[in-house]
Amino acid sequence: MSALSMMFSGDREGVRDVAAELGSMGFSEPLSSGEHVWPDVHPLEQFPDFQEQGYREEGRNRLGLWQRLNEEPQPRSASAFLVAVLGSGLERESAAAAAALWRQTETIDRLPVDGFYIRQAWHDLIHWWPNMAPWFPVLGAFPGVAPGSIDLDDPGSSAVPWDPELWTEAFDRAIRRVDPPIAPIIVHWLARWRLELALRSPDRVTRSFAMAVLPPVEQPGEAGPPVPPRGSSPTAATxxxxxxxxxxxxxxxxxxxxxxxxxxxxxxxxxxxxxxxxxxxxxxxxxxxxxxxxxxxxxxxxxxxxxxxxxxxxxxxxxxxxxxxxxxxxxxxxxxxxxxxxxxxxxxxxxxxxxxxxxxxxxxxxxxxxxxxxxxxxxxxxxxxxxxxxxxxxxxxxxxxxxxxxxxxxxxxxx
Incomplete structure (x- = not known):
């Protein structure tokens, strides 16, 4: 998932740097060579028809989508595979896919999308998720997290345990009736909410995926780190x-x-x-x-x-x-x-x-x-x-x- 995010950046050399590692992870030679990168893909044009992908089937058609991506490396194939993995019940997998998809759709709020589609997308998400109540305090943190609001080394009492069944249910409900005009909006919101949960995960690796794409948000009046003491006698040794x-x-x-x-x-x-x-x-x-x-x-x-x-x-x-x-x-x-x-x-x-x-x-x-x-x-x-x-x-x-x-x-x- 992270490798696909790099491919969307358009940096051929960055992909080639780790071509051997990508090959060992199962990427085909065309993908790992750096020849297929997709800069400047329009967020509203990169997603296929969700109804054709089999996202609600067991396994969410991941193997078929992965094979298609390796055989025909295209941005739509990459996006289709990332969306399938976003719905995974495995915590690290879904968080990594969310991070990659967030980078792909982070400009969606600035695109000219008809307000009707925005309202429909929001209604579909909230109306179908009565069981999401335990996560709503986390979702309410949107659109940002202050650095001091979570202990990133050890979340402790702020940790939110991962519930794979709840997440896959939320994903299935969101994807079930998505029309093409609102598909990227749904993916955008799903990815962001998944990242908010990842920041509060007890798992360090999962947290790091969210930290890679979500910048700390400075709150009004927030103090920075203390200034080191000045004017003290300097240390003689190197x-x-x-x-x-x-x-x-x-x-x-x-x-x-x-x-x-x-x-x-x-x-x-x-x-x-x-x-x-x-x-x-x-x-x-x-x-x-x-x-x-x-x-x-x-x-x-x-x-x-x-x-x-x-x-x-x-x-x-x-x-x-x-x-x-x-x-x-x-x-x-x-x-x-x-x-x-x-x-x-x-x-x-x-x-x-x-x-x-x-x-x-x-x-x-x-x-x-x-x-x-x-x-x-x-x-x-x-x-x-x-x-x-x-x-x-x-x-x-x-x-x-x-x-x-x-x-x-x-x-x-x-x-």
């Missing part, structure tokens, strides 16, 4: 530190005293752990937020690490923030990228003189594909790539101590 990614301020793996920071301390005893707040940024899913964070880290490093940084760890878009700071002139000896999207800033930083880059990532990262970003750093003498041997789906696996031990990352990376 410093190492960590930068979290999008949504990451709510987590704690990167903070002194918590799991990954503690795990790496024997290997980097100079990891920043002074009293006060380590560097953090607001984690917004916006280019401007990452640009601002890069500038702020440049200032932070000038005060807290005047002799330069030995090792700078950056997870996900935190790796881009780290790269922006290095490109602005922050002295960094070693940059460790953890599941970082390969943006233009990453491609530029690897060729900086005097910097060594360690690139730690999943063999195939569904979150990066859903975000429609590349996931292979170009080969360069400054770069050491560490691809996990075992197939994993957790975007955060690259900062989990137990995974580092299983994958022997310390030895393989030379850290």
């Amino acid at each position: 410093v190492s530190t960590m930068i979290h990614g999008t949504w990451g301020w709510e987590g704690d793996w990167w903070r002194p005293g918590h799991d990954f920071h503690t795990f790496m301390t024997p290997h980097r005893p100079n990891l920043y752990k002074r009293r006060g707040t380590p560097f953090g940024w607001n984690g917004r899913y916006k280019d401007g937020a990452r640009r601002k964070a890069g500038n702020e880290f440049l200032e932070w490093a000038a005060e807290q690490a005047p002799n330069g940084l030995q090792t700078l760890f950056g997870h996900s878009y935190g790796g881009e923030v780290a790269s922006r700071a290095a490109l602005l002139g922050t002295p960094v000896n070693e940059l460790v990228l953890l599941s970082t999207p390969v943006t233009k800033h990453i491609r530029a930083v690897v060729s900086l003189p005097g910097i060594q880059v360690v690139d730690v990532r999943l063999r195939f990262d569904p979150v990066l594909f859903l975000a429609r970003t590349r996931q292979r750093v170009p080969q360069h003498p400054n770069v050491k790539e560490v691809l996990f041997d075992k197939w994993r789906l957790d975007h955060g696996a690259t900062h989990r101590p137990n995974i580092w031990v299983e994958e022997d990352v310390i030895s393989r990376s030379g850290l």
Whole structure:
């Protein structure tokens, strides 16, 4: 599902980067080659007639739709397959399909659609779903979720248990009488509501699929992360530190005293752990937020690490923030990228003189594909790539101590 989302982005090279991995997952050679990508597909024209797809049959015709997609790679075939998987009772599958479909239909609200069809679609959804009452508080969160409203590492009391029968019933009722003009609207709403549930899932991987496409929503008057202390006496020795990614301020793996920071301390005893707040940024899913964070880290490093940084760890878009700071002139000896999207800033930083880059990532990262970003750093003498041997789906696996031990990352990376 995440791979199909990347194909809709039109990035041939991004697909070719992981052609071998796609082939091992069952994609035919035409699909995995990158030759079939579908940029700029109009949301109102990409869906086939739902009544012909057998979505309400057992299995929802998934095998037939998958075979058709591999034999005739077309946007309508891809959309038909994604809609079938959206109706799956398997939690991760339906969440991944929802994320891909949301990206495909996120402009639907701005399209000129007759109000009659909007009212009909809304009536069909709500009128048929009396059993959806337990989920209505979640659906009421539409159209956004504040970062502080959910603990993304551990949802705890805010978690919503997955009910496969309730979801498939909702899907069946929504698809049963969908006319072509309102098909994309129904898919759009189903996908968004499925993602709202995914954000509150007890399953970390399911949450990551929703986080890949739903940006944190800043609420009026919401405070950002505390500003690190300024004017304190600088650390004499060279410093190492960590930068979290999008949504990451709510987590704690990167903070002194918590799991990954503690795990790496024997290997980097100079990891920043002074009293006060380590560097953090607001984690917004916006280019401007990452640009601002890069500038702020440049200032932070000038005060807290005047002799330069030995090792700078950056997870996900935190790796881009780290790269922006290095490109602005922050002295960094070693940059460790953890599941970082390969943006233009990453491609530029690897060729900086005097910097060594360690690139730690999943063999195939569904979150990066859903975000429609590349996931292979170009080969360069400054770069050491560490691809996990075992197939994993957790975007955060690259900062989990137990995974580092299983994958022997310390030895393989030379850290």
